[in-house]
Amino acid sequence: MQGVEAKFTVNGKPVSVTTDPNRSVLEILREDLQLTGTKYGCGEGACGACTVLVDGKPKFSCSTLLSEVVGKKIVSIEGLASGETLHPVQQAFLDEGAYQCGYCTAGMIMGAVALLEKNRKPSDEQIARGMNGHICRCGTYSKIVAAVRKAAEAMPQATEAKS
């Protein structure tokens, strides 16, 4: 496969890669850009571990091709905090202890950010439904709902997620 140049932004920085445009965004982030915070869990959009924001919308990066993000803005887990200040969702996950092994957490947090950007006051049921695409095998689900609820309370004062 001939390499093609693809330009997009990741966490606010312009990026250019020349490679097979049919490679997944997950693989580009991890292998070409060395941004390993985004995780491989299943490769078929079933677990949510690879979730990133593309132009503000949550996408499974394992099932999103490089060609689909040309000219777009990607935010990954590495781009959420502002310096030492955690994003309210990260802070809430930390405060609630809403992680165990933590491998699903990057995707969980990105999913929660997307959820809260759409709905600042979700009910517990809306949180459960909204987060149902994310698997946590350590079974931290109850604390995750609590963390999203807590983040929702903190979010109105927070700045919008960077894009």
Next chain:
Amino acid sequence: MKTSTDTMALYRDDDDEQIIEPVGYDFGLTRRTFVQVLGAGLLIAVAAPSIAQAQESGVGGRRRGGGGFTGSSKPVPLDARIHIGKDGAITVLTGKVEGGQGARAEITQAAAEELRVPVDRVTLLMADTELCPDDGFTAGSRTTPSTLPSIRSGCAAARQLLEKWRGGDESKTYADLAAADAKSLSQVPGTDVQITPTSEWKALGKPTARPNGRDILTGAHKYPSDIIRPGMLYGKILRRPSYGAKLTDVNTDAAKAMEGVDVVHDGDFVGVAAPNTSIAKAAIKAMEDSAKWDQPPHPSSKQLFEYLKKNTKGGVPANPFADEVSGAAKSLRAEYHVPYVQHTPMEPRAAVAEWDENGKVTVWTATQNPFGVRRELANAFHVDESTVRVVVPDFGGGFGGKHTGECAVEAARLAQAVKQPVALQWTRAEEFTWAYFRPAAVIECQASLDASGTLTSWHFVNINAGRPGVESPYRCEKKNQQAVDSAPPLRHGSYRALAATANNFARESFIDELAAATGKDPLAFRLDHIEIDRLRAVLEEAAKQFGWSDRRAKQRDANVGVGLACAMEKGSFVATCAEVEIDPAKNVARVRRVVQAFECGAITNPSNLQSQNMGAIIQGLGPALREAMVFEEGKIQNASLWKYEVPRQADVPVIEVYLVNRPDLSSAGAGETPLITLAPAINNAIFDATRKRLREMPLRLA
């Protein structure tokens, strides 16, 4: 390279005895390595009995520390436990791993407790075979009862060293001690080590967050699959199309012709290293198309239970109390089934391997058994263990599923051939197919009762899954309790709680059958037969918090049922009450509420214990209701998270966990036992709702 299909023999893991594999090392402390990693300072080595000795003691929790020699003339190996930098940085070393279960926080607490410093002063260096003591497998709920005492006595010894050295001058710190005494690489503390009594705990017993939590939440933490080395390539392996298949022919030309691709073909082992995963995949695909295989017949999951019974080693044992049964007022017999399930950790197997110019290999990988994987690598490459280093970064879930090092060996084989570092991460489908499974089980139960409803004989045989949990806690004079082997069609191994889940599913469901046969309330029938106070206490606590008596007495919706179960395992005690609702349209059971009481002695980290209990309940929910491996002609048919449905957010019931703290008792491990009563409690609730007794996991109404 020869590939072996029975590597599991090495780690045959039916119960705690798995860990006994003796480690005959005499720890060779090399100053250079420690200084490289930890900087100059004082290294405190603690005399430690071998793993085998620790196991032999039965509790594994006997106080360690003490002199450098045993009664014999043989030196006791020295474990480097604590490093104090000249800047006062305190590093504690352990061979245990962190896979999400909370060992990092708990061991850090234990060290801080005995060093008398705040928790955030201690850094824990885990599972680097070059630096850390061999603390055995991270399995079998052993970290709390075995490793904690070892860490505590080592740190208490370090504290004593400081106290002795400063002679009452409180202004002198660990940093001063290290600076003053940095010339000596190791310091062996004396024998009179006192650890802090539970009543005086300041760090232990308090809710403590994972020390590296922030790195997890920012994506900064490097999991094994995130390790990047200079010049690293990405690997992939040509997998067999079915169980037992043998490669007869493969054409590697097309793969070799791909840019940047190296093919490694060594017997049955065929793999590639490539500049990225996509190219590696394409190269494997090219070979798959040409590969020819001999594929032997293989049983289907449809015939699994018949197959296991038919292949029982020595035949299925008969009930030795047949006479008792025939003369009894009442007797019951039932057969329970548990299929294969898989751990499904979020991070599939991963490894990065790198050989240096001297033939030494370093492998970063996820395993619960770093020293075992070092041995596995040494065996695979016919090299000395001293030339193999295994490093285990905190990883993405194990649950008993990462005791072996096949991925590490595969990565190392590729890296050896291409003379560059190679990363290998298994796909989810590979993990579902070629990792191992929780053993399937057939469990035969038979019991007799006298006219008053008291157990008079008990016959309980587990075929294939193993011994943990096979022993009944219920009073009965005549008990026959056995675990027998069969010929497992799939590769099986450890799983969180091992066979205790299968055995308690069968026993606690069967106990309910017996209670129903006598017309007694399931709680009353159990309490009539329980002699162990700690078990009784959690059962009564769960029943009280659930409102058992009221719920049983009340007129209920026809589609709602309640059930309970209790068990003891690995030194801890659990009882679960569950409420289910049957959806008559879909004919499925939905779990609405779970109330669990749990006791594991003195609680070391309440917040983590809560998470472990909640997590165990969720993890137990999957095999109780949905999870089961389906296989046909040697192929796993549901090797995908779309088809193998683990619990999701929307499946979570109302969960209430009641932790019973017993500061008067020593702390037992708690990662496994909270899992084992969920399935039978749900099953008993389904019976309560439907009057239909299910005897197979997952619990399907139709």
